[in-house]
Amino acid sequence: MSEEEEKGLRRAILDTARQLLTTVGYARLSMRNIAKEIGYSATSIYLHFESKDDLVHALIDEGVDVLHESLSRANASFSTPEHRLEAMCRAYVAFGLERPEYYEIMYVLHPEYIKRYPVEKYRKARRNLEIMADAVRDGMESGVFRSVEPMLAANLAWTQLHGVVTLLSSERVDKRIAPDDLIDAACRHVVSSICTWKDPSSVLPS
Amino acid sequence: MSEEEEKGLRRAILDTARQLLTTVGYARLSMRNIAKEIGYSATSIYLHFESKDDLVHALIDEGVDVLHESLSRANASFSTPEHRLEAMCRAYVAFGLERPEYYEIMYVLHPEYIKRYPVEKYRKARRNLEIMADAVRDGMESGVFRSVEPMLAANLAWTQLHGVVTLLSSERVDKRIAPDDLIDAACRHVVSSICTWKDPSSVLPS
């Protein structure tokens, strides 16, 4: 019971923090706010996390898993490399726009605001790029993709998708641009740019 | 003299804030820090700016101009639309990486951290996208670019370049990826994706 309640409190802290991230954003996520929400004093959180950064790192861990789950599912839903790659692109953007609480702390927060993500955990985070690089590699071997350095191609895709997610969710894109058009263009763009058959007219609509 | 010193103090505040942004980042940019640097009390800043947001907005104004200057110069340095577009892409990335103090407040800072940039100033900021859209339009009319919606194409380019800048400068890109390779790939990628002649082998190295 004591042990279970300990874990329960830790979970309550994480859940409350995640919920506060969605409602008020990282800018107003504070130890005191979390504490008020769960009915404890702020210092009690330090019995379970050694700092605010530590708490956020735990949430990043969760986010990495959620994204990996989503990418894996997309990857498994199609058989051809080009379809797998495009599905993962769409899954990535969907994750970024639908789980902004995770996306912000994973990929947006400036390193100045938060201690560096522990090195040993980078491995897990990198798998989310490698699963895309794998699709590129498969496509190359089966001849539908041109010969490229898979990790470079994956990173190029990542930067494209990351740009779409961040500029859309920070509402910096002109409202006269339909978000879905931009997302469609970006995803097809990523795939078609490394395809041998390349149908240029499908890259950008209109 | 009184008038000049007033403007002088305002400039000193802006310059000090900009310098602090480069050295310690927005996370540690505070009214009290700026004040200490210029030898005034923190509240004196409020005689020239009505809030911290207002001060940062003034800096954003400057950044928009600096970027526009850089894009215009790049645009004027080449005659063909494809070269103009690529030059502007490289200028954009260079601006993002070399002037992180401007880039952070212009394009990275979450809207939660800062009041929205005043609507009437968006026009000026949008010109930095329109100058790219113009190159796309020119290329279409002269036949080297495929038929696309110019503003959508410009936004797609923007998201690609923004992704490169932010992921590189937040050091989230694996160190085994050479930054210049990624930048090269992104810039060529943007241009070649809308070119009719398209030489796929030049899009990605190796």
Add this chain to the structure above:
DNA sequence: GTACATTGATTAACGCCGTTATTCGCCCCA
């Protein structure tokens, strides 16, 4: 059964932050 140690939790405090209200000192002009 009593003294001690452990442990979950709290309060108080430190030094930051943006911002506001108030006050001070000084120059100009009637």
Add this chain to the structure above:
DNA sequence: TGGGGCGAATAACGGCGTTAATCAATGTAC
């Protein structure tokens, strides 16, 4: 000589992350 206006400073408010000290309850050893 006396205000009026104005640049600037101090004090203060409520918020922040974090640490130190304390408290109360629970076991545990003798």
